[in-house]
Structures are given as C-alpha cells and as structure tokens.
Amino acid sequence: MMLKFSLNENLELDFKEAIKKPIPVKCLQINEPFEVETMEGTMKGKAGDWLMIGVKGEKYVCDKAIFEETYEICK
Template sequence: MCKKIRVVKKNIPVTAYQTTKHVDIKTLEGIMHANPGDWILTGPKGERWPVRKDIFELTYRIID
C-alpha cells in the first residue's frame, strides 16, 4: 500500500483575461466552453483553459 502525503501546488504565474462573449477553447482535454465573465488562462507552455469567474476569484490572485 502506498503512503499518502500532503502536497501544495507550486506558484506558477499564468496570464489571464476575462472574456465578454461565449468562447470555445481548445484545451489539452478537448474543446471547453467559456461564458461571458469567465477567465481564459494561458500556462507557461502555452496551454489554455477556461475558469469560471467564481472559481477564479477563490483560486487566483492578480499580481499586476
């Protein structure tokens, strides 16, 4: 049996913008839909994904 350990996600800066319209985004998991007010994030390797506004506000902190 494997021992479970606790981990914390590394702080990796990503870029983000808030969309004002419905957008379909090609992600690593396939096509995902973003609604007006959702955030579109781009990671360090160019990968993109949408994040709902409420989840973004709980999870991310704007640094500039």
C-alpha cells in the same frame, strides 16, 4: 487489483498537506460566451469566465467563481 475511492467515502488514510506552487500564468477575463481549443478538446466559457494560458502554452477556461477563489492578479 486497482484501488477505488468513492465520492462520499470517508478516507482513513494518512494524508499530507500541500500548497500549490505559485506559478504565474497568463489570464484574460472574457465578457461574452467563448470557446477555446484545449489539449482535451473544445471547451466553452461563459461570460465572465477567464481564458488561461498555462506554463507550457496550453489554453483552458477557468470558471469565474473558481478563479476568484484560487487566483490573485499579479501586480
């Protein structure tokens, strides 16, 4: 039997805390709508979203608001 977790379920489990490793990725903010071919198929970005290149060369789109919450530009 497979475990299933629903969207609004209050999980009474013993969760640990983890912090995502600070792995640098390449990024470029694109100021017009764009498309990029990703490993999962074609992904669309809006003006202001970021084009990202991951550690294995994979390309993907990161929404502007999510980028601002989760990334810092390296100096």
